Amino acid sequence: MRAVEEVVEGRAETRPPAPEPRRRRADLWALLSYGLLAVLVLSRLWRDPSGRVLAGNDDDHGFFMFVMAHGERVLFHGDNPLFSDRMNVPDGINMMANTTVLALSVPFAPVTHWLGAGVTVVLLLTLGLAGTAAAWYWVLSRHLVQSRVAAWIGGLWCGFCPAMVSHANGHVNFVSLFVVPFIVWQVLRLREPGRAVRGGVILALLIVVQVFLNEEILLFTALALGVFVIAYALMVPARAKREARPLLAGLGVAAPISLALLAYPLYFQFTGPGSYSGQPFLPDKFATDLASLAGFARQSLAGTDELARRMSVSSTEDNTFFGPVGLVMIVAAVVVLWRSAAARAAAISAFVLLVVSMGPSLKVFGSDTGVPLPFGLVSHVPIIDLVSVTRFAMVPATIAGVLLALATDRMRGFTPRGRRLWAVGLVLALVPMAPKPLPVFDADPMPSFIAQGTWRQYVTEGRTLVTVPLPEVTYGRDGVRWPALTNLEYSSPRGYFMGPLDPPDDITGSWNAPRRFSSDLLWRVQQYGERPRLSASDKARITDDLVFWRAAVVVLVPGTTNEGPLLDTLTAALGEPQQVGGVRLWDVRSLPVPSNE
Incomplete structure (x- = not known):
């Protein structure tokens, strides 16, 4: 049996013999099961990818459709991959400063071009879940465990734990974690003599790919590996000292290569047009609740929305929620593997990042206890201040899956009664956590003015x-x-999108474009049904905003909330509308277009 310490110590086989036919069949069934489960989770969206919207996160669902459409424009129209001028006109959007998954949107641009952005989003969400599970299964089965069952359980947990399923509510970037296990494995292999150059180059390329998938996850992975290495070195200092030289040599190769390849994209991200600093919310808004460790997520079989809401403010951020038996099994896995220094170091890494994910003060069932936590000391550190705190908990969620796989692999060394107890524990842990299909709702039909391209006569x-x-x-x-x-x-x-709040005076991150008179006015009308009396000055300011936006036509979305007050307000400002292609519109092509200075 390949124990985890053998892997870290370099005594495990890195290239096992080709699997026997039985193992090949096991691999096939494992991958098939992951694919079927991913389709089940997204089944309601698959029925109509362009006409349905994920109910748990309609905002990000729409944003990632925009991201996929941007990838299509990069490949088919030669647009700048790092910047888009198709939204937020005239300022545009810094695509590097947004989670735009260029490593997926550009390769899948043909799907978007021919089948539409809705199909690409649901396809990538499905492949992300299944691919992450398959990647962990591959690394576990080839390098860490002998039992294909143990590897399957580890992959199942890592790909379909509540954190992953909750992020499948539109977060393409947070379910596409299939590069992470290979980054982790390459870092561990750098300790092997003679691998500095080859391993460093491979690691650098994996890092570059991950940057164009999800930079937050790369940061989490680096921090987790850093804590792991420190903890392991403190427990086995002699071995750590011996292996530090080849490890540092490999990192010394990976660092300059990855930095050279990423220098301009990162420069553009942090200093280019549309760059920003910090998040539009306080660090404790999205933080892990202590009670959520033993709770059930909204989308788990045993979960309820009402109870989960007390422990998590968003259906896309159920990043722990292991359930009572699941939490017990994680602790039991650590106990089973306790003699392994590497397993203890992994558990310490998981614990440290779990505490960090709890934010500046401890919360229990949604109540702030006032107990200070370490994150309060680093919450304003650059880069850290761009992170949603609770997402640090995705690291312990993944490490839990690896530890469960390693402990399950040791089942053959248990007594018969111990094996039965462990198997029963896994069933009681995994079944209640099984994911349910994500909820969706039918979007309003797109009017023929858009669907049939009538807009081209105006814009x-x-x-x-x-x-x-x-x-x-x-x-x-x-x-x-x-x-x-x-x-x-x-x-x-x-x-x-994410951009600066009010540049250049305030570049704090914001989910909205900078405020304008018209945007504030129309927001109030829609929210409260107001019918404001517009003065000549008000009408002039609305006209100025339309000029600023380079407007050719203004279209009232049919069936929108408070449509009547919106119609009256626009009519008062712009005159009587035309009825074209199922929408009311105002032709404002007579307005001037500002220069591009």
Whole structure:
């Protein structure tokens, strides 16, 4: 049996013999089971990818449709991959400063081009879940365990634990973690003599790919590995000292190569147009609740939305939720593997990042206990201040899956009664955590004005189509979804993205474009049903905003909340609308277009 310490100490076989036919069949069934489970989780969205929206996170679902459409424009139209001028006109969007998964959106651009952004999103969510599980299964079965059952359990947990399923509510970047296990394995293999150059180059390329998938996860992985290495070195200092030289040599190769390849994209991300600093919320808004460790997530078989809401403020951030038996099994796995210094170091790494994920003070069932936690000391450190704190808990969730696989692999060394107890424990842990299909709702049909391309008669290059409600975070969903479904053939103002709050005076991160008179006014009308009396000055300011946005036509989204007050307000400002292709619109092509200075 390959114990985990043998792997870390370099005594495990790194290239086992080709698997026997029975193991090949086991591999096939494992991959098939992951694929079927991923399809089940996204089954409701698969029924109509372009006409349905994920109910748990309609904002990010629309955003990632925009991301896929941007990838299509990069490949088919030669657009700048790091910047988009198709939304938030005239300022545009810094795509590197947003989670735009260029490593997926560009390769899958043909799917978007021919089948639409909705299909690409559901396909990538499905492949992300199944691919992450398969990647961990591959690393576990080839390098860490002998039992294919143990590897299957580890892959199942790592790919479909509550954290992964909750992020499948639109977060393509957080379910596409299939590069992470190979990064971890390559780092561990750097200790082997003679691997510094080859291993360093491979690691550098994996890092580059991961940056264009999800930088947050790369940061979490680096921190977890750093804690692991420190903990392991303290427990076995002689061995750590002996292996430090080849490890550092390999990292010394990986670092300059990855930095050279990433220098300009990262420079553009942090200093280019549309860059920002910090998050639009306080660190304790999204933090791990202590009670959630033994709770059940919304999308787990045993979970309920009402109870989960007390322990997590968002259905996309159920990053722990192991259930009572699952938590016991994780602790039991650590006990079973306790003699392994590497297993203890992994457990310490998981514990440290779990505490970090709890934010600046301890919360229990949604109540702040006032007990200070270490994150409060580093919450304003650059880079750390860009992270959603609770997502640090994705690291212990993944490490838990690896430890369960390693402990399950040792089952053959248990007594018969011990094996039965362990098997029963796994069943009682995994079955209640089994994922349910993600909820969706039917989007309003796209009017023929958009679907049939009638808008082309109004919107020429350099002009925009302005939808009302204006696209903002949690509002104006169609203002993001419609252009995405046209593969960004037309440009639009504002939108849902991360950018500076009020540049250049305030570059704090914001989910909205900088405020304008018209955006504030129309927001109040939609929210509260107001029918404001517009003065001549108000009408002039609305006109100024339309000029700023380079508007060619203003379209009122049919069936929107408070449609009547919005119609009255726009009519008072712009005159009587036309009825074209199922929408009311105002033709404002007579307005001037500002220069591009």
